Amino acid sequence: MKVLVPVKRVVDYNVKVRVKSDQTDVDIANVKMSMNPFDEIAVEEATRLKEKGTVTEIVAVSCGVTQCQEQIRSAMAIGADRGVLVETDVALQPLAVAKLLKAVADKEQPQLIILGKQAIDDDSNQTGQMLAALLGWPQATFASKVEVEGDHVKVTREIDGGLETLSLKLPAIITTDLRLNEPRYATLPKIMQAKKKQLDTFKPEDLGVDVTPRLTVVKVAEPAARKAGIKVPDVAALVDKLKNEAKVI
Amino acid sequence: MTVLVIAEHDNNSIKSATLNTVAAASKLGADIHVLVAGKDVSSAAGQAAQIAGVSKVLVADGDALANDLAENLAEQVLQVAGNYSHILFPATASGKNTAPRVAAKLDVAQISEITAIIDADTFERPIYAGNAIATVKSADAKKVITVRTTAFDAVANTGGSAAQESLAVVADSGLSTFVGREIAKSARPELTAASVIVSGGRGLGSAENFKILDGLADKLGAAVGASRAAVDAGYAPNDLQVGQTGKVVAPQLYIAVGISGAIQHLAGMKDSKVIVAINKDPEAPIFGVADYGLVADLFTAVPELEKSI
Numbered sequence: 193m194k195v196l197v198p199v200k201r202v203v204d205y206n207v208k209v210r211v212k213s214d215q216t217d218v219d220i221a222n223v224k225m226s227m228n229p230f231d232e233i234a235v236e237e238a239t240r241l242k243e244k245g246t247v248t249e250i251v252a253v254s255c256g257v258t259q260c261q262e263q264i265r266s267a268m269a270i271g272a273d274r275g276v277l278v279e280t281d282v283a284l285q286p287l288a289v290a291k292l293l294k295a296v297a298d299k300e301q302p303q304l305i306i307l308g309k310q311a312i313d314d315d316s317n318q319t320g321q322m323l324a325a326l327l328g329w330p331q332a333t334f335a336s337k338v339e340v341e342g343d344h345v346k347v348t349r350e351i352d353g354g355l356e357t358l359s360l361k362l363p364a365i366i367t368t369d370l371r372l373n374e375p376r377y378a379t380l381p382k383i384m385q386a387k388k389k390q391l392d393t394f395k396p397e398d399l400g401v402d403v404t405p406r407l408t409v410v411k412v413a414e415p416a417a418r419k420a421g422i423k424v425p426d427v428a429a430l431v432d433k434l435k436n437e438a439k440v441i
Numbered sequence: 442m443t444v445l446v447i448a449e450h451d452n453n454s455i456k457s458a459t460l461n462t463v464a465a466a467s468k469l470g471a472d473i474h475v476l477v478a479g480k481d482v483s484s485a486a487g488q489a490a491q492i493a494g495v496s497k498v499l500v501a502d503g504d505a506l507a508n509d510l511a512e513n514l515a516e517q518v519l520q521v522a523g524n525y526s527h528i529l530f531p532a533t534a535s536g537k538n539t540a541p542r543v544a545a546k547l548d549v550a551q552i553s554e555i556t557a558i559i560d561a562d563t564f565e566r567p568i569y570a571g572n573a574i575a576t577v578k579s580a581d582a583k584k585v586i587t588v589r590t591t592a593f594d595a596v597a598n599t600g601g602s603a604a605q606e607s608l609a610v611v612a613d614s615g616l617s618t619f620v621g622r623e624i625a626k627s628a629r630p631e632l633t634a635a636s637v638i639v640s641g642g643r644g645l646g647s648a649e650n651f652k653i654l655d656g657l658a659d660k661l662g663a664a665v666g667a668s669r670a671a672v673d674a675g676y677a678p679n680d681l682q683v684g685q686t687g688k689v690v691a692p693q694l695y696i697a698v699g700i701s702g703a704i705q706h707l708a709g710m711k712d713s714k715v716i717v718a719i720n721k722d723p724e725a726p727i728f729g730v731a732d733y734g735l736v737a738d739l740f741t742a743v744p745e746l747e748k749s750i
Contacts, residue, residue, distance in 0.1 A: 321541035
């Protein structure tokens with residue numbers, strides 16, 4: 193079966209972003225960009241399913257600026273067979289991305305779509321669920337284990353307080369949690385091979401999708417700073433501070 | 442304008458996340474209705490009716506809703522969505538699972554994990570792991586929102602006397618089925634509701650050593666948390682994880698033991714009232730947010746702290 197894996201280009205998770213002084217956005221000029229870590233886990237899972245023989249083809253999709261090609265190539269270096277870029281300069285919100293992905297899914301007819309559970313820039317945690325709703329497919333979010341069994345997929349999910357297992361009828365949507373797998377490093381030969389793989393580009397207009405943002409960002413501000421703390425010399429001093437100054441114990 | 446709050450419950454009792462979400466709803470200055478959807482929920486519905494400020498409780502009680510499946514719960518919410526200007530879910534695993542499904546079906550953008558309400562259309566929410574706070578304005582007629590529960594003080598769970606109304610329960614979608622659930626057992630308070638949390642990181646070194654925190658936690662009546670490093674290393678189960686990808690907490694006192702303080706961890710705990718860090722590395726970033734820092738070996742400091750409280 194065919195698997196679609198959407199990947200997002202985000203500020204690298206090691207970068208501490210700064211808010212612009214005019215408070216319009218965070219400053220991401222000249223900042224290192226990478227594939228969203230949850231999406232790497234999604235690509236890895238698709239690749240493992242292919243290695244097991246369950247999956248025949250993996251298509252990586254990204255929506256956004258031209259440079260998103262880099263992230264599609266990274267997905268190809270891990271194991272994706274080809275790529276689709278939906279190219280636009282509009283700042284895309286989850287609903288718009290879900291609609292674009294639905295249009296791609298309608299073309300490609302995958303049996304499974306694996307997404308990351310959230311992107312580490314907007315921290316929305318919406319796209320997978322929205323895509324499932326638009327396609328009318330079942331969903332299993334925050335997956336920590338995936339087993340395809342015939343025309344169903346059994347997914348263990350991380351929920352508050354523990355784990356839960358669901359069985360979904362294919363075609364289905366899965367979003368990955370951190371513990372699903374450990375993504376492999378792309379080797380140099382794989383990176384070279386990835387450059388030769390097919391990458392098709394569409395515009396949102398080609399897919400008939402309106403990507404106008406529904407939410408306007410009024411302001412982006414620094415979070416309230418914590419006031420500088422003190423270092424205490426020993427446990428006795430710590431207990432004293434907690435009892436008499438902070439009064440929390 | 443009427444606001445619908447989707448209750449978080451375990452079919453028997455209302456969870457505290459619901460009370461925080463009602464608190465957020467009350468800031469909108471509108472009538473508040475609560476939906477209790479599940480199986481055999483009469484006692485949870487009764488508790489919901491007593492929440493201060495709630496004027497009506499909608500009860501959907503049936504097999505399709507027994508296991509909190511997103512497909513069915515979203516359909517149930519959509520049946521009544523037409524009557525409401527705002528639909529609020531707590532930003533719990535369940536709320537986050539279902540809310541976007543409802544929003545997409547209504548063709549509206551969802552606003553995730555709000556931490557403040559400016560007006561009926563404008564909300565604050567953290568982005569980039571809490572390193573920036575965005576103020577966003579929605580152009581949609583209907584708002585679907587998840588509420589970061591630690592950002593709103595819970596309303597009282599008594600004093601209300603809302604009327605209850607039964608809803609027709611949706612048919613099972615047949616798309617997904619529930620197989621099983623494994624809930625970690627703990628006698629300690631729930632992490633997101635605890636007023637004191639003792640959290641351990643990679644510095645603990647092993648699952649065996651992680652137990653060193655138990656005595657201190659018991660003495661403080663605290664919940665035990667963990668950093669992602671500790672969870673990944675297998676020292677603690679994953680539902681204890683505090684951080685961007687785990688739980689977001691804001692207790693009165695947060696004691697970070699052997700935790701360096703990566704930004705992903707700080708995103709989950711930096712709104713705590715008082716933060717204490719115990720770490721042997723004086724350069725650890727955790728000291729940048731700690732009110733009280735103790736540079737010491739945790740294996741001597743923790744037992745000593747336990748004894749002196």
